[in-house]
Amino acid sequence: MSILIKNVTLLPMGAKKEPIEDTNIYIEGDKIQYIGELKEELKVDRVIDGKNKVAMPGLVNAHTHISMSLLRNYADDVPLYEWLTQKIWPVEANLTEEDVYWGAMLSIAEMIQSGITCFSDMYFFMEEVGKAAEETGIRGVLSRGTIEEESEALNKEKLDYTKNLYKNWNGKADGRIKVMVAPHAPYTCSPAYLEKIIDLAKELGAGIHIHLSETKKEVEDSFEQYKKSPIKHVYDLGLFEIPTLAAHCVHVSDEDIEILSANGVSVVNNPGSNLKLASGFAPVEKMINRGVNVALGTDGSSSNNNLNMFEEMNLAAVINKAVNESAVSIPAITAIEMATSNGAKALNWEDEIGSIEVGKKADLILVDMNKPHLYPRHNVVSALAYSCQASDVETVIVDGKVLMEKYELKTIDIEKVMYNAEKAAHSLVNR
Ligand SMILES: CSC[C@H]1O[C@@H](n2cnc3c(O)ncnc32)[C@H](O)[C@@H]1O
Numbered sequence: 068m069s070i071l072i073k074n075v076t077l078l079p080m081g082a083k084k085e086p087i088e089d090t091n092i093y094i095e096g097d098k099i100q101y102i103g104e105l106k107e108e109l110k111v112d113r114v115i116d117g118k119n120k121v122a123m124p125g126l127v128n129a130h131t132h133i134s135m136s137l138l139r140n141y142a143d144d145v146p147l148y149e150w151l152t153q154k155i156w157p158v159e160a161n162l163t164e165e166d167v168y169w170g171a172m173l174s175i176a177e178m179i180q181s182g183i184t185c186f187s188d189m190y191f192f193m194e195e196v197g198k199a200a201e202e203t204g205i206r207g208v209l210s211r212g213t214i215e216e217e218s219e220a221l222n223k224e225k226l227d228y229t230k231n232l233y234k235n236w237n238g239k240a241d242g243r244i245k246v247m248v249a250p251h252a253p254y255t256c257s258p259a260y261l262e263k264i265i266d267l268a269k270e271l272g273a274g275i276h277i278h279l280s281e282t283k284k285e286v287e288d289s290f291e292q293y294k295k296s297p298i299k300h301v302y303d304l305g306l307f308e309i310p311t312l313a314a315h316c317v318h319v320s321d322e323d324i325e326i327l328s329a330n331g332v333s334v335v336n337n338p339g340s341n342l343k344l345a346s347g348f349a350p351v352e353k354m355i356n357r358g359v360n361v362a363l364g365t366d367g368s369s370s371n372n373n374l375n376m377f378e379e380m381n382l383a384a385v386i387n388k389a390v391n392e393s394a395v396s397i398p399a400i401t402a403i404e405m406a407t408s409n410g411a412k413a414l415n416w417e418d419e420i421g422s423i424e425v426g427k428k429a430d431l432i433l434v435d436m437n438k439p440h441l442y443p444r445h446n447v448v449s450a451l452a453y454s455c456q457a458s459d460v461e462t463v464i465v466d467g468k469v470l471m472e473k474y475e476l477k478t479i480d481i482e483k484v485m486y487n488a489e490k491a492a493h494s495l496v497n498r
């Protein structure tokens with residue numbers, strides 16, 4: 068199957084970061100084969116008109132819990148620790164595989180409609196998320212979030228689950244799915260359990276996905292218990308010997324940033340969730356300036372309360388300007404990099420996705436610029452970071468397959484998904 072996107076404005080986000088006006092993108096199979104002037108010899112099965120549209124790399128949601136869409140607007144206006152312990156964990160204790168599947172399907176629909184082509188998820192019953200990703204055509208990284216319990220048998224079962232998840236899903240769905248190992252956080256896993264998890268990641272050759280230094284409380288508790296910060300604590304345990312995706316890193320010292328940078332840890336900034344749970348402001352500019360790769364995520368839609376990466380790009384840019392009292396802090400292009408190429412790098416997928424370049428996978432979106440809030444066309448990069456809405460995404464292609472065209476989802480029966488997700492959500496909270 069080959070697709071030609073004609074007469075489009077392209078924001079490639081590879082080596083070149085400026086828009087290219089009125090160009091053409093030729094996709095063959097799952098890859099971008101050619102970019103440039105029209106050539107007669109191109110064998111085209113399908114033409115997509117790119118006039119008045121911008122083609123950009125698909126957005127990478129580098130930290131989320133997609134099935135938490137079932138708990139959207141269920142527990143609001145409380146800080147993180149209370150939110151987790153009083154509201155969320157008691158309900159999650161009753162989750163079923165079916166709940167996780169319908170929550171995942173609902174979020175995948177929301178993500179495709181808003182231009183997210185790849186997500187990195189941490190949750191329970193991740194086999195179900197794998198099935199939902201395979202069915203719908205999206206790209207994803209699965210990790211079974213692990214919280215230590217009193218029972219040793221249960222703790223072992225959780226590690227065995229991840230082993231099987233890796234065997235069943237890593238590299239599956241035409242290579243669209245990867246698996247990582249996920250200790251939930253240093254405050255929910257003891258040093259001894261973290262060491263077992265690190266050994267498992269080494270045995271599998273998998274990366275690690277973890278929440279780190281999200282709140283002041285977490286950092287204060289860590290100093291009280293271990294006499295060091297959460298970042299120094301996991302570093303001393305050897306966690307950063309493994310490629311690590313660290314969600315949040317809001318309360319980090321200069322020494323913490325040095326450790327993250329020296330060990331090639333990728334940080335995922337989740338500005339919407341950090342604002343809503345009153346966690347604080349991550350020092351994104353400082354981390355980037357010290358050489359840390361900072362990606363962008365939504366976190367779950369129970370703490371955000373949506374999966375909208377256009378909103379996160381905007382927040383990342385404007386929050387850092389205000390906090391640093393500097394209008395040049397996180398300029399528009401950096402916010403877009405965080406949501407695309409930095410996300411791809413964080414997931415160890417930078418050779419295949421995160422930019423629109425010949426030889427890369429065809430994971431891209433077309434943004435409809437023919438809307439009142441996107442006129443006049445002074446600056447495409449600014450328009451994408453500061454004016455675009457998620458609802459301006461018109462077409463979504465993943466791995467060379469069209470998942471949404473002219474705002475219509477091609478792989479999801481949206482009415483069926485909304486009906487079943489609503490049913491699952493009500494049954495879950497009343498269980
Ligand atoms: C064990 S699966 C993942 C686990 O994480 C919880 N969670 C969701 N958002 C956050 C957050 O911002 N910080 C820490 N933990 C979070 C989720 O509810 C699951 O229990």
Ligand SMILES: [Zn+2]
Nearest residue numbers: 278314366367
């Ligand atoms: Zn999270």
